[in-house]
Amino acid sequence: MVAQVEEVTQSTTPEANDGPGDARIKVHRGDAYDLMADLPPESIDLLITSPPYWGLRSYGLDHNEEILKEWLAEDSSRVQTDVPPYEWYRKHGGVLGLEPLPEWFIGHLVEILQRGAPALKPSGSMWINIGDTYFARWSSIRHDGRQGLGDNPRSRRRTPMGGYRQEKQMLLIPARFAIAMQDLRWILRNDLIWHKPNVPPRPEKDRLRLTHEHFFHFVKRPKEGRAKYYYDFEEVESGAQDVVYYDVDEAEEGAVDVVKVGARSGSDGHSATFPIDLIKPRILTSCPPGGTVLDPFCGTGRSLSVAASTGRNAIGFELTESFQQAAVKNAEAAIAQGQLTFDESNEAGE
Numbered sequence: 589m590v591a592q593v594e595e596v597t598q599s600t601t602p603e604a605n606d607g608p609g610d611a612r613i614k615v616h617r618g619d620a621y622d623l624m625a626d627l628p629p630e631s632i633d634l635l636i637t638s639p640p641y642w643g644l645r646s647y648g649l650d651h652n653e654e655i656l657k658e659w660l661a662e663d664s665s666r667v668q669t670d671v672p673p674y675e676w677y678r679k680h681g682g683v684l685g686l687e688p689l690p691e692w693f694i695g696h697l698v699e700i701l702q703r704g705a706p707a708l709k710p711s712g713s714m715w716i717n718i719g720d721t722y723f724a725r726w727s728s729i730r731h732d733g734r735q736g737l738g739d740n741p742r743s744r745r746r747t748p749m750g751g752y753r754q755e756k757q758m759l760l761i762p763a764r765f766a767i768a769m770q771d772l773r774w775i776l777r778n779d780l781i782w783h784k785p786n787v788p789p790r791p792e793k794d795r796l797r798l799t800h801e802h803f804f805h806f807v808k809r810p811k812e813g814r815a816k817y818y819y820d821f822e823e824v825e826s827g828a829q830d831v832v833y834y835d836v837d838e839a840e841e842g843a844v845d846v847v848k849v850g851a852r853s854g855s856d857g858h859s860a861t862f863p864i865d866l867i868k869p870r871i872l873t874s875c876p877p878g879g880t881v882l883d884p885f886c887g888t889g890r891s892l893s894v895a896a897s898t899g900r901n902a903i904g905f906e907l908t909e910s911f912q913q914a915a916v917k918n919a920e921a922a923i924a925q926g927q928l929t930f931d932e933s934n935e936a937g938e
């Protein structure tokens with residue numbers, strides 16, 4: 589039988605990344621920063637991902653909480669919001685998502701994605717799912733697990749206040765990220781709102797519950813003219829018919845930029861698994877059949893499995909071994925069955 593899922597355990601060189609060419613899904617373990625640079629030019633049709641969000645989870649990784657002090661101590665002319673290059677940050681024990689300041693996080697995320705830009709075809713798309721964070725001087729970091737579910741270990745950490753970083757402030761991290769991408773020439777085509785109707789109740793009584801995340805669609809800016817990219821409009825979901833409309837005569841059906849999909853607590857020990865209904869239309873609309881999907885922060889590989897089961901090839905990057913292994917297992921199952929076979933009973937989020 590031809591191997592269709594290839595697990596690549598150490599993949600920091602182009603040689604190690606090259607598979608036999610018959611694998612429909614390749615799951616590489618390593619840092620997306622390194623692995624992005626190894627991708628062949630113009631080989632990816634769709635980059636779809638959900639990176640770690642800022643200041644929420646450690647994914648079990650150790651982070652150096654003294655890193656801001658160390659960065660400032662190296663050069664007295666630096667100010668806090670000067671962003672260290674990702675390589676410096678990682679070398680000094682920094683973990684993506686646990687940056688001391690949102691500016692650092694956005695700088696690193698954009699830097700990593702930008703390293704993948706040459707690998708994206710001119711007709712390609714990038715879909716990035718990202719949620720917001722409220723600022724708290726003393727914030728609580730979960731080692732894993734979704735808020736309100738289970739007794740996941742947490743740690744407290746002090747985040748520097750200043751400027752817009754004030755208690756209770758919604759930081760607008762998705763918007764800051766999207767603007768940073770626009771500044772690097774990306775064309776933003778949609779700010780899709782993922783409405784999560786099942787977010788657990790919060791103790792705050794002075795604001796509304798945060799029940800949405802953003803899914804940004806970026807395409808490449810051509811040297812001349814208007815952006816032209818692959819998009820199969822027939823595959824857009826039939827729409828947000830189940831969004832509640834108040835006081836309107838007619839609800840517009842289909843192809844709208846708000847989608848309502850329940851969040852789930854995750855599977856395979858991961859807390860942030862993509863719901864199939866959220867990503868399948870993105871993959872069908874933005875990657876041609878037989879094309880290649882890349883998820884550089886693939887977790888347990890839901891996007892890879894959806895890509896494979898819909899006739900696309902897929903490449904995943906994941907730093908944590910247990911998630912990478914789960915991604916391989918899920919991808920094998922999806923290919924073997926020719927359909928999605930996730931055990932949704934271990935996803936306790938609804």
Ligand SMILES: C[S@@+](CC[C@H](N)C(=O)[O-])C[C@H]1O[C@@H](n2cnc3c(N)ncnc32)[C@H](O)[C@@H]1O
Nearest residue numbers: 619620640860861862885886887888890906907
């Ligand atoms: C929000 S989760 C993605 C979940 C995924 N969408 C799924 O369906 O399972 C982000 C993932 O990125 C991984 N990660 C964090 N930093 C990384 C890095 N520098 N390179 C590659 N993966 C990383 C984390 O271990 C985590 O699994």
